[in-house]
Amino acid sequence: MKQNVNYNNSEYASATNSEHNTENHNEENANVFDEVFSNLGDHNGFYVGPYHICDLPYIFWDDGQLHCYANKTSLKEAGVFTEVNHKIVKSSDGESPQLDLSVTNLVMFQWIAMFFIFAVFKIISRKKVCKPDKAPKGFFANAVEKIIIYVREEVVYSNFSDKKIAKSLTFYFVATLIFILVINLLGLLPGGHTATAAIPVTAALAIVAFFVINGAAIKYSGVKHWFKHLLGGAPIGLAPIMIPIEILGLIIKPFSLTIRLFANMTAGHIVLFSLLGLLFFANTYVLSLAIVPFSVFIYILELLVAFIQAFVFTMLVSIYAGQSIGEHSHKEEH
Numbered sequence: 086m087k088q089n090v091n092y093n094n095s096e097y098a099s100a101t102n103s104e105h106n107t108e109n110h111n112e113e114n115a116n117v118f119d120e121v122f123s124n125l126g127d128h129n130g131f132y133v134g135p136y137h138i139c140d141l142p143y144i145f146w147d148d149g150q151l152h153c154y155a156n157k158t159s160l161k162e163a164g165v166f167t168e169v170n171h172k173i174v175k176s177s178d179g180e181s182p183q184l185d186l187s188v189t190n191l192v193m194f195q196w197i198a199m200f201f202i203f204a205v206f207k208i209i210s211r212k213k214v215c216k217p218d219k220a221p222k223g224f225f226a227n228a229v230e231k232i233i234i235y236v237r238e239e240v241v242y243s244n245f246s247d248k249k250i251a252k253s254l255t256f257y258f259v260a261t262l263i264f265i266l267v268i269n270l271l272g273l274l275p276g277g278h279t280a281t282a283a284i285p286v287t288a289a290l291a292i293v294a295f296f297v298i299n300g301a302a303i304k305y306s307g308v309k310h311w312f313k314h315l316l317g318g319a320p321i322g323l324a325p326i327m328i329p330i331e332i333l334g335l336i337i338k339p340f341s342l343t344i345r346l347f348a349n350m351t352a353g354h355i356v357l358f359s360l361l362g363l364l365f366f367a368n369t370y371v372l373s374l375a376i377v378p379f380s381v382f383i384y385i386l387e388l389l390v391a392f393i394q395a396f397v398f399t400m401l402v403s404i405y406a407g408q409s410i411g412e413h414s415h416k417e418e419h
Contacts, residue, residue: 127191127283129157134276141189143173145182152182191280198267198280205229233259240400244407250305254406257297262399265290269350269391273384281394282350284343291339294402299335302409314409338405342398349394353387 131138140156145166154160161167167176174181209226236259237251245251265281272279280286302311315331316324360380363372 127189127285129187129189131193132190132278136276141193142187144186144188145173146184146186147175147182190278191283191286194271194278195268195280195286198264198271202263202267229263232263236262236399240396240403244403245410246407247305247410250301250410254297254301258399258403261290261294261402262395265346265398266392266395269395270388272350272354273387273391279350279354281346282354284347287343287346288339290346290398291342294342294405295335295339298338298402298406298409301406302411306410310411311409314411342401346394346398349390353383353390357383357387 129141129143131141143152143154143157143160143166145152152163152165154163154166157168160173164176166173166182168174169179172181173185205225206229209229212222212226233255237255240262241251241255241258242248245254268280268286271277272282281290299311302314306314315328357380360376360383363376
């Protein structure tokens with residue numbers, strides 16, 4: 086009987102150890118996922134991949150005062166604000182500050198994109214001023230020239246009946262396409278974060294596009310033509326029906342631009358990280374034979390999507406602006 090008891094106890098101990106090992110394994114996997122995915126979103130800290138580079142300042146406008154803090158430690162020491170459930174609130178009533186102007190990780194990557202674009206264009210423009218009659222040399226110079234010519238000829242001129250109007254708006258469309266493209270490509274670099282995978286960023290781009298579309302229509306076609314456009318070509322008697330529909334259409338256009346860019350840039354990242362996450366979860370090298378090649382394929386597809394989405398966003402804004410302006414100003418010239 087003692088032998089059976091000892092045998093049963095040993096079986097129980099081994100079973101208990103295996104359960105503990107399984108639980109520890111699951112906890113380790115959860116910790117790995119938490120560590121990886123917690124640094125992918127937007128937060129107050131400059132991260133390259135999962136590595137923390139430096140703290141970023143907290144800036145709030147509240148009760149008519151501007152509050153600036155170098156990091157979270159100085160924010161808590163001041164006592165005006167505190168952190169509750171990973172959210173900064175006022176210590177007095179627990180409410181959020183009226184306006185959050187803090188510099189975040191995605192803002193840093195947008196600044197990096199802008200600095201890169203300004204540096205490249207500065208170098209190219211300096212060479213062009215020094216040698217205006219010579220063809221551009223170098224990869225960046227030729228790539229930028231090809232992009233500008235393509236946007237001007239295929240995106241802008243093809244959607245505007247008046248070439249003067251198209252020429253005046255070419256700068257905006259070139260800047261939009263290059264800015265979105267550089268941000269998308271930064272997110273594909275090792276340790277990079279994609280700012281266009283956040284709705285606030287895509288919404289800001291869509292809001293700017295909204296003002297460009299309607300501002301260009303008012304400027305070049307006139308306020309009267311813009312209000313007439315709200316009728317959609319219908320008789321004046323249908324104004325109570327058509328005007329709300331057209332106003333709704335004006336709102337839906339930037340909303341669709343926001344969601345389209347956000348969804349397409351987020352979907353590929355989710356698929357890619359889900360595939361790589363299986364390696365951490367399964368903790369085996371066998372799956373790598375299938376997952377790694379497929380992940381490389383998804384990564385190449387993401388590279389293609391980065392170019393396509395920059396082009397699609399710019400092309401749609403050009404189409405909307407061309408439709409909003411119409412041929413009113415062109416007919417007036419004739």
